Every structure is written in C-alpha cells, then in structure tokens.
Amino acid sequence: MSPWSRILPTTYCDSDVQPSLTKAALQSVRTAVAVPESELKRWRRTFDANAKVVNGEKYLDAESFVTAIAPKGDLSKIGRSQFGILFRIADTSRRGLVSWEDFTVFETLLKRPDADYWMAFQYFDVDHSGFIDYNEFKTVFSANLGPDAIPFDFDCDWVKLYLGKKNGNHVLGYNEFTQLMKGLQGERLRQAFKYLDTNEDGFIKPDEFKRIILEIAGHKLSDAVIDRLPTLCTLSPGQRISYSEVIAFHNVIREMDMVERIIRESTAKSKDGRIDQNDFLNYAASSSRYSLFTPMEASIIFHFAGRGVGMQRLALLDFAQLLDPRWRPPHDEEYTAVKAPAVSWGTKILMSSYSFVQGGFAGAVGATIVYPIDMVKTRMQNQRSTVVGQMLYKNSIDCAKKIFRNEGFVGFYRGLGPQLIGVAPEKAIKLTVNDLIRSRAMDPETGRIEVQWELFAGGMAGGSQVVFTNPLEIVKIRLQVQGEAAKVEGAIPKGAAHIIRQLGILGLYKGATACLLRDIPFSAIYFTAYSHLRKDVFQDGYNGKQLSFLETLSAAAIAGMPAAYLTTPADVVKTRLQVEARKGQTHYSGLRDAFVKIYREEGFRALFKGGPARVIRSSPQFGFTLLAYETLKDVYPWQDKPLKMETALTSRPDEMSKIRARNALKILLDVHGDFGRRAAAFSGRPLSLSNPKLSPP
Structure with a gap:
C-alpha cells in the first residue's frame, strides 16, 4: 500500500491504486475537505516563508517544518523539538524533506475534525497498512521510553483485551485505536502505581507519586504544582499517598477544562468573587447532568490552588497555578519584569x-x-x-x-x-x-x-x-x-x-x-x-x-x-x-x-x-x-491592567490546524512525557519493528 493511502481519506483513495501527488489528486483532497482558495494561499505564504531551496526545488526540512506548523505562544509545556514528531508523518517518502505537495496534504488533514487522533494513528502505523498490531504498538511505545522510565507490561490483560491473547493476532483499525489511546493513560497509571507499591499495601511515597505524574502528565502542570506534588500526602494520615488519591488527581487533570469552566463561572457569580469547596461542588452539580467531581477531587483542587488550608475561599487568580501550565509566582524575576516594570519619574510625567x-x-x-x-x-x-x-x-x-x-x-x-x-x-x-x-x-x-x-x-x-x-x-x-x-x-x-x-x-x-x-x-x-x-x-x-x-x-x-x-x-x-x-x-x-x-x-x-x-x-x-x-x-503603553488568568479557554485562539497539531502531540505525550524528545538521535532513520532502539520517536 502506498504511504499516501494511509493519509488520504478513504472516500477518494483506492487501496488497490498507488495514488500519486498529481494536481488532480491534490484537488480531490482539497475538495473533499473543502479548503477555500484563501486558505491555500495562506498555506503557500507560510511554506514559501520557511522553505529552503534544494536542487532547485523548495522544501521544508525538520527545523523549518516545525517553525511553519508550531503554534505561537503555545499554552502547554510541549517542547519545540517535540513538534518534530509531526514531521515524520508529513515526510512520507522518508527523504528528510517535505515538499509543497506534502505540506498541502498535511495541512488539509489537519482540518479533519479528528486530526489529533488521526496523526497519532499515523505515528503508530509503521508499515502503513492501515492497521496497528501488537508488534507495532509495542515497538513504537518502547522506542519512546527512556532507560529510567517506569516499565510498561505489554503482556497485561488490558493490552490483550485490545490486541488479542494468542500471538497478538488481533489488529486495530483506526476507530479501535482511538479508544485504546483514550484509555492508555489510565492503564499506565495503574501499572506504575502497582510497580512502585512494592509492599502491596495500597500506598506509595510522595516522591514516587511525583515520578508517575511527571511521566504521564508533566506537560499539563505548572512548575509550582509539580514542586508541590509530594504534598498530596498531607491530605490523609500516614504521609503516604493512596491509589484513590492518585486516581483522583489524574481525574482532575483529565477534566481540567471542565474544572476551569466551573471555577470561572462560579467565581463570576459569587458575591465576593471567591468560592470554597462546597461552592465548587454545588456549581458542578447544578451545571452538569451527572456529578463530575468527588469530594476528594474537590479537596485536591483546593489543596493545590491554595496553601494547604482546608475550607478556605479562593479567588479565580488563586487557581491559576493549577489551571495554567505556564504560571509563575509573582516574585519570579521574569514574571515581575513583564507584570510590574519599574516606572521612572519621567515615565510618570508622561503617564x-x-x-x-x-x-x-x-x-x-x-x-x-x-x-x-x-x-x-x-x-x-x-x-x-x-x-x-x-x-x-x-x-x-x-x-x-x-x-x-x-x-x-x-x-x-x-x-x-x-x-x-x-x-x-x-x-x-x-x-x-x-x-x-x-x-x-x-x-x-x-x-x-x-x-x-x-x-x-x-x-x-x-x-x-x-x-x-x-x-x-x-x-x-x-x-x-x-x-x-x-x-x-x-x-x-x-x-x-x-x-x-x-x-x-x-x-x-x-x-x-x-x-x-x-x-x-x-x-x-x-x-x-x-x-x-x-x-x-x-x-x-x-x-x-x-x-x-x-x-x-x-x-x-x-x-x-x-x-x-x-x-x-x-x-x-x-x-x-x-x-x-x-x-x-x-x-x-x-x-x-x-x-x-x-x-x-x-x-x-x-x-x-x-x-x-x-x-x-x-x-x-x-x-x-x-x-x-x-x-x-x-493602546496606553503604561496601562496598569489588573492581573488576569489566561489559559486555552480565554487566550486568542490559534488556527484550528495548529490547535489540532498541538492536541495530536498531547495525545502522544499522555503515553509518556518524553515522547519525541529522543527523535534528534534518530531523525530520518527508518523505523525497525525488529529493533525498537532504532525507532525514532
């Protein structure tokens, strides 16, 4: 099967025909996804602005490709180099270059409503068969784990439920793969806790809890919250962390957008602009069909938003360190330089x-x-x-x-x-x-x-x-x-x-x-x-x-x-x-x-x-x-504007294609926080199913 058959939607790609990037093929892609001419022109300007000339033709290499597709002012803690993951998806010929035709198809596919999962599927589908088997899943997954990573048991019952018991003979189509990826982080969490719970008493140490979270969700948390992860042990006696608390913390992270909406709306309607745990739970119950958050999850939210005090009333800004991965404390030098610049007497007169x-x-x-x-x-x-x-x-x-x-x-x-x-x-x-x-x-x-x-x-x-x-x-x-x-x-x-x-x-x-x-x-x-x-x-x-x-x-x-x-x-x-x-x-x-x-x-x-x-x-x-x-x-250059908490819900949105490109990386980073960081050592080398160490993440 041609590499393009895994990228072009099945409505206009016959698996028995080797599609080529002719003008007619490109036009069929654009028509099927309804790409307006104005957008094509914008893509062309982006491509030309970043492309390099190789043998008389314009191409994007890995660096210029990342510059072209990475969001500006990304709200997550995803490293720039990790966007190189998507370069391997766009570079189907494995020549280390992306042509204008490659770039057009890649951008067109990012317009798909499921582009984030589709890109993840392309990354795991090493042989371009349109299916993912046990060997592919294990190889790609293992290639992105560092030597110090918490091991993952590929022979567990959870994997067998998706990929079969006997010789991994069950293969996953695209839709099945999306469900596997959605549940994978939960299984990673369960296995990691079990691996670190050497006494099998249902508790792990605070530093072990931090290790787990850094591997599967470190890109979603601010440095302040990461530093305070071990303090979760203070919510219950014993100075250790139970499995229930680990799951509760993970649920908070997974539903962070809903957490933010509830906090924003409830503080906006509060008389004093503050809420406590009861207010949070009451508003969550009144704004959803089913109860979204347990009392333990609410306690965790307020623990990391506040200072470990119990039933305190917090303002929206207090939750910023939990909701915004970029959050920095007010005394941070870089933060202070941006938020509170020194004002001279001359400037005051001008003001x-x-x-x-x-x-x-x-x-x-x-x-x-x-x-x-x-x-x-x-x-x-x-x-x-x-x-x-x-x-x-x-x-x-x-x-x-x-x-x-x-x-x-x-x-x-x-x-x-x-x-x-x-x-x-x-x-x-x-x-x-x-x-x-x-x-x-x-x-x-x-x-x-x-x-x-x-x-x-x-x-x-x-x-x-x-x-x-x-x-x-x-x-x-x-x-x-x-x-x-x-x-x-x-x-x-x-x-x-x-x-x-x-x-x-x-x-x-x-x-x-x-x-x-x-x-x-x-x-x-x-x-x-x-x-x-x-x-x-x-x-x-x-x-x-x-x-x-x-x-x-x-x-x-x-x-x-x-x-x-x-x-x-x-x-x-x-x-x-x-x-x-x-x-x-x-x-x-x-x-x-x-x-x-x-x-x-x-x-x-x-x-x-x-x-x-x-x-x-x-x-x-x-x-x-x-x-x-x-x-x-x-437009007042010295305007002393009140502090605001800006996250993905409030910031000026990027182009939808860039949002989906970022979300595709988030899905892969949920597998492991180092996903894509080891790509530099293997850039441009073919993926080997028989030798995971040669597999570029």
Whole structure:
C-alpha cells in the first residue's frame, strides 16, 4: 500500500491504486475537505516563508517544518523539538524533506475534525497498512521510553483485551485505536502505581507519586504544582499517598477544562468573587447532568490552588497555578519584569500627561457629537412659562427647527469653543479620579469592588470636576441663550471673553452648589451602572470575553439614561441660576429659592424640563466618550491592567490546524512525557519493528 493511502481519506483513495501527488489528486483532497482558495494561499505564504531551496526545488526540512506548523505562544509545556514528531508523518517518502505537495496534504488533514487522533494513528502505523498490531504498538511505545522510565507490561490483560491473547493476532483499525489511546493513560497509571507499591499495601511515597505524574502528565502542570506534588500526602494520615488519591488527581487533570469552566463561572457569580469547596461542588452539580467531581477531587483542587488550608475561599487568580501550565509566582524575576516594570519619574510625567490628553480627547469627541442636542436642552430649560408674551418653543423639535431657521447650522454650535477648552481638564479629572478610587478600593485578586465604593468613586469624580465644569457651563449657557435673546430683544451677542469679564472669578462659580448637586449623583449613578452593564449584562471578562465596539458603546450609552434623567431637576435649577434673567423673568437668590419658586410657579413637571433632551444628549455623549476612553486605554503603553488568568479557554485562539497539531502531540505525550524528545538521535532513520532502539520517536 502506498504511504499516501494511509493519509488520504478513504472516500477518494483506492487501496488497490498507488495514488500519486498529481494536481488532480491534490484537488480531490482539497475538495473533499473543502479548503477555500484563501486558505491555500495562506498555506503557500507560510511554506514559501520557511522553505529552503534544494536542487532547485523548495522544501521544508525538520527545523523549518516545525517553525511553519508550531503554534505561537503555545499554552502547554510541549517542547519545540517535540513538534518534530509531526514531521515524520508529513515526510512520507522518508527523504528528510517535505515538499509543497506534502505540506498541502498535511495541512488539509489537519482540518479533519479528528486530526489529533488521526496523526497519532499515523505515528503508530509503521508499515502503513492501515492497521496497528501488537508488534507495532509495542515497538513504537518502547522506542519512546527512556532507560529510567517506569516499565510498561505489554503482556497485561488490558493490552490483550485490545490486541488479542494468542500471538497478538488481533489488529486495530483506526476507530479501535482511538479508544485504546483514550484509555492508555489510565492503564499506565495503574501499572506504575502497582510497580512502585512494592509492599502491596495500597500506598506509595510522595516522591514516587511525583515520578508517575511527571511521566504521564508533566506537560499539563505548572512548575509550582509539580514542586508541590509530594504534598498530596498531607491530605490523609500516614504521609503516604493512596491509589484513590492518585486516581483522583489524574481525574482532575483529565477534566481540567471542565474544572476551569466551573471555577470561572462560579467565581463570576459569587458575591465576593471567591468560592470554597462546597461552592465548587454545588456549581458542578447544578451545571452538569451527572456529578463530575468527588469530594476528594474537590479537596485536591483546593489543596493545590491554595496553601494547604482546608475550607478556605479562593479567588479565580488563586487557581491559576493549577489551571495554567505556564504560571509563575509573582516574585519570579521574569514574571515581575513583564507584570510590574519599574516606572521612572519621567515615565510618570508622561503617564499623567497622556491621561490628561486621553480624557480630554475622549470628552471632546463625545461633546462635539451631541452639542446640538445640548443646545436644544439648554434653550428648553431656560424657557419659562411665566414670561410675558408668547413662548418661543412648543417642544424640543420645534426648538431645533427654529434654531436652524433663525441662526443657521452654526447656531447649533454656539458656545462650543469654551466647551471644548474646558472639557479636557473636566473629563480628565473625572475619569482619572473615578479610576483611581476604584483601583484603591478594588480587591486585587477578584477584581471586585463593593457597590458603596463604586458610588463613592463616581460621586467623588463628579464632585471634583465641578472646579472646571461650573465656569465652563455658565459661559456656555449664556452663549447658547444669546441667540434667542437677540431674536426677542434685538440684543447684540457678546463673546466668551466679555461674559468672563462681566462675571469675574466668583461669578464663574455661580450655581456651583446646584452643579455639585447634579454632577455628584450623576457620576455616582453613571459609573456604577456602566460597570455593572459591562460585567453583568454584556459579560465583560467572562471566560476571557472582550467587549466589542457596539457592546462598549451600548453599555456606556445605556448607563447615561437613568443618570441623566434622575439629575434633571438639579440641572434645571443650575441653568436658571446661571442664566442672566431678562426683564419679566423671575429672579432666584439661591439654590433653595430656585427650587421653591420653580415648583410653585411652574409645577413639579417644570423640574424635569429638558429631561428627554438631556437623556438624548448625555446618553450618546457619554457613550462615545467612554468608548474613546476605553479604546485609548487599550493602546496606553503604561496601562496598569489588573492581573488576569489566561489559559486555552480565554487566550486568542490559534488556527484550528495548529490547535489540532498541538492536541495530536498531547495525545502522544499522555503515553509518556518524553515522547519525541529522543527523535534528534534518530531523525530520518527508518523505523525497525525488529529493533525498537532504532525507532525514532
């Protein structure tokens, strides 16, 4: 049988015909697995970027092949050299080179949904017969065991059940082989424990347990967990480890993805962002049809995630050392260099300057987009039903029409200049203060913050901005109402400089109390609502999710609705206090006087004048402002981002073919952790069924 008959799917490979790598054959492979042209072009670019010219033709050798197919930033502890296992599968001609045709077929096969098991099958199928017999299984397995490895009994009942009793006359097809591989690690575990349990009392020493785990699962564990493997003996009396504990630990490793999902989801739903063993078991039971984990397995999970303390409550980050094979302790020099680089004074100044520009730019974007709506809102709030003569505006739409008709499009942006000048420090201090207080009040392990601290942070942010907001708004408002004053009284509009000189320093803070009464609750409501919309509604950070452009905009815009409308009464009073009263209009002596007179003269509804316009303005304004702010934070070179636990469930996924290539290696590494490491000594040499020592792993 041709080597290609073991690789090409049976739907287009006749075992009686020797297939050749003609264009027609390659096209049949691509068609059967539905490879789009764009993907073929990407494969070609990858091949050409790594290939070397040999005798005028391009080929991949073992090194360049690994570079082409190995995932970048692999999440496991698989050595780069071990990806060379797959080179032997792709190099069917055994010439030590992979051509473009070989590479195309290899990549096409990686698109199979069962590519990981298929590759493992090719590795064991030494004679390319399409079947694996006892001799092949033993030879390939033995060739990958080092001299110090725990021996494996190939004459055990488990192997005989798969491969027969008499002369190993039973052969395994592909489907049968997959089941053998799935159960092989369990048999390895059983035999290893029995081999090391010399007293046959059902216990082994801690260092012997570590030896077993390193052979069959060392690539799945972080160095911190590996170092602590012997401490498993502390879970029960006697300072030794039972078979039950070994099996329980292995079950945890085997179901690590499910362990992580349960931990992520249960900590996300926990009030304090932490869980104990009971919470873990309860959530596991409620999220699955059958009980997945025993109490012993839960104890093991919490033992290696915590510090050996019993019923403690742990945060998601506490489990990182168990769930992430790459985990390193925070004091690790390389870890610290990445997570907490030293910050010089010059850098701090740059950081502060960037924050100022960042907040200012974000605020300017939001303010400019919604300024026409703000103009309508101000005109409506300043309109008084007690004014002698006909009211200027029937409603907000009528107001917008008359502004456009009487003052033109430019009229919608009257007073924008002072707004943009003041919005930079206003937004910078507001966003910075909120982030600063939240970061100080936040639990560094869970990322949680209590609601009262969220409200306090938002309120302080709103209060701190008034030093910039009040002068800005009093000038803006007087500029905005000049258009209607000129229409009614024939007055000549004055510029911002004239208004500032007229008011003086103290006059610029007229209505500041009302401004505080508006901005403190607004920011407290807004930032709290925004945070919870991101986390609780749009699931930001849930299993590593990052919000899209539309989701961030929606969260920021929706949060502005209740904040804007509920603080409208304070905004109405502030507007009345800051606008220069004309002849026939009521004069207000202060905050309380304004509230009382507005209520008595115009009724309760007058306190919510311009409320819809305020919502229509504030919602998109803060939506675009926060969207710009969050976007700038993502590219902030000094951004102090909270620690996160990233694993295969949360990291940006590799191409599916690379994921399956990695998974194929994991299946082989489950046989023994050294699988593929001895390949260098035998690279390119044919596998000998009669002499396992000549067999390259």
